[in-house]
Amino acid sequence: MAIEITKSTVLKEKPDAEHLTFGRVFTDHMLISEYDENGWGEWRIIPYGPFSLDPSCMALHYGQSVFEGMKAYRTPSGKINIFRPKDNFKRLNLSCGRLCIPRIDEEKALEALKELLRLEQDWVPSAPDTSLYIRPFIFADDANLGVKASQHYIFAIILSPVGAYYKEGLKPVKIYVEDEYVRAVKGGMGFTKTAGNYAASILAGEIAEEKGYSQVLWLDGIHREYVEEVGSMNIFFKFQDELVTPALNGSILGGITRASIIELAKDMGITVNERALSIQEVFDRHAKGELEEVFGSGTAAVVSPVCELNKHGEIITIGNGEMGKLTQKLYDTLTGIQWGKIEDPHHWTMDIEE
Numbered sequence: 001m002a003i004e005i006t007k008s009t010v011l012k013e014k015p016d017a018e019h020l021t022f023g024r025v026f027t028d029h030m031l032i033s034e035y036d037e038n039g040w041g042e043w044r045i046i047p048y049g050p051f052s053l054d055p056s057c058m059a060l061h062y063g064q065s066v067f068e069g070m071k072a073y074r075t076p077s078g079k080i081n082i083f084r085p086k087d088n089f090k091r092l093n094l095s096c097g098r099l100c101i102p103r104i105d106e107e108k109a110l111e112a113l114k115e116l117l118r119l120e121q122d123w124v125p126s127a128p129d130t131s132l133y134i135r136p137f138i139f140a141d142d143a144n145l146g147v148k149a150s151q152h153y154i155f156a157i158i159l160s161p162v163g164a165y166y167k168e169g170l171k172p173v174k175i176y177v178e179d180e181y182v183r184a185v186k187g188g189m190g191f192t193k194t195a196g197n198y199a200a201s202i203l204a205g206e207i208a209e210e211k212g213y214s215q216v217l218w219l220d221g222i223h224r225e226y227v228e229e230v231g232s233m234n235i236f237f238k239f240q241d242e243l244v245t246p247a248l249n250g251s252i253l254g255g256i257t258r259a260s261i262i263e264l265a266k267d268m269g270i271t272v273n274e275r276a277l278s279i280q281e282v283f284d285r286h287a288k289g290e291l292e293e294v295f296g297s298g299t300a301a302v303v304s305p306v307c308e309l310n311k312h313g314e315i316i317t318i319g320n321g322e323m324g325k326l327t328q329k330l331y332d333t334l335t336g337i338q339w340g341k342i343e344d345p346h347h348w349t350m351d352i353e354e
Contacts, residue, residue, distance in 0.1 A: 001043070001108060003115050008047035017127035020163035022300065027123045027132075031116045031157040035102050040155070043112040045119060048158065054143035058150045064140035065195040066095040069299040070256070071162075072117055072132040072352070074124045075340030080117060081349040082134070083338050085110055087256045092136060095192035100149040101138055109136070113157055114352045121352070125161050131338075133162045133300070165232075165300040170331070172307030172323055175217045175230060175294075176208035177279055179312070182221035183228065183251075190228075190251030201231050213310065215296070219279060221251065227277045233296030233304060234258040237282060238326050240290045247274040257297040257334070263346060264333050270326070279311060286316045293324030302338075303331040 008028045015025050030048045034041045059065045068088045073081045089106040096103045113134065117124075124132045136157045140150030164170075181204045184190025189197060204216045217235065220226040227246050229235055234255040237244045243265050248254050265272050285291045294306035305323040309316050318324075323331075336342035337349060 005045045017125035027120045027159040033155045035153040056143045058142045059139035067137035068092045070134045074126045117352045133160045172305040173214035174308040176213035177311040178204045178216040183218040185221035186250040233298035238293035242271045295327040
């Protein structure tokens, strides 16, 4: 597969890997391909830089935009692994289908990504708990003020060396249960990674932050009763007899990390149930002493323990307010696989040289 590479003439200074934040610094190059009446064009690696867009660019007005998030990790031997990239490109195409965006060739996209990572491999940090965040995205760029599918699109991948997503790191976070605003409903776009879903979450997130909470726990959009997901993560509840996560019902994102956690928990002999779970059940079972741990899962944070839930001012503390044993074990196992420190029995990781 031919990929045209135009190298940057001025390379950026690498940031201090010990003090990386999330999504603030970007590498020297990016990958790009454009779609027109002839289909997706050539794959090109070019210097990282701004796009030139018409003020009537359709994505700016009508929101045809989808994206993904995955990571590359430097292993103890120095090689670079990507975690489950095929699943991310598959999900990207699922989002494309819902937003009438032409699907990409997943195999070609993977090969192009590997070529980009080989070029930018010095940007993959090796400090503990760091990685290279990978952001593929597609947006409509027709110059046309008409509510319809665009005829031209841009696909790009940008890279960013990152540290912990939450400033708290692995310190348990407090979550505010949102019941006034809704994120998505079945039949809508909740199962996709599209920009509008995240825009819809910002107001509730700001309100929660003003109250001292790190994230919002969304309830279903119809009954305002059933747990769905957290702003940037799927959510898990460890009761005495089961690990529960809301079933994928069309309004919840099918997280790659979520799927990995489910498999790892089953490997450990834990009963995992994907089902409807009301927020009242969560609070009732906490009152009975049956709720042991709560944690979120996602590419950015990997696993994030939850120490407190606030519903209408009714506050419950999870466990002793510290990271639970299962949460810790799942985090250690998953990150151990991602960083190449332990065996990968599911063959989730991929060496960029493969």
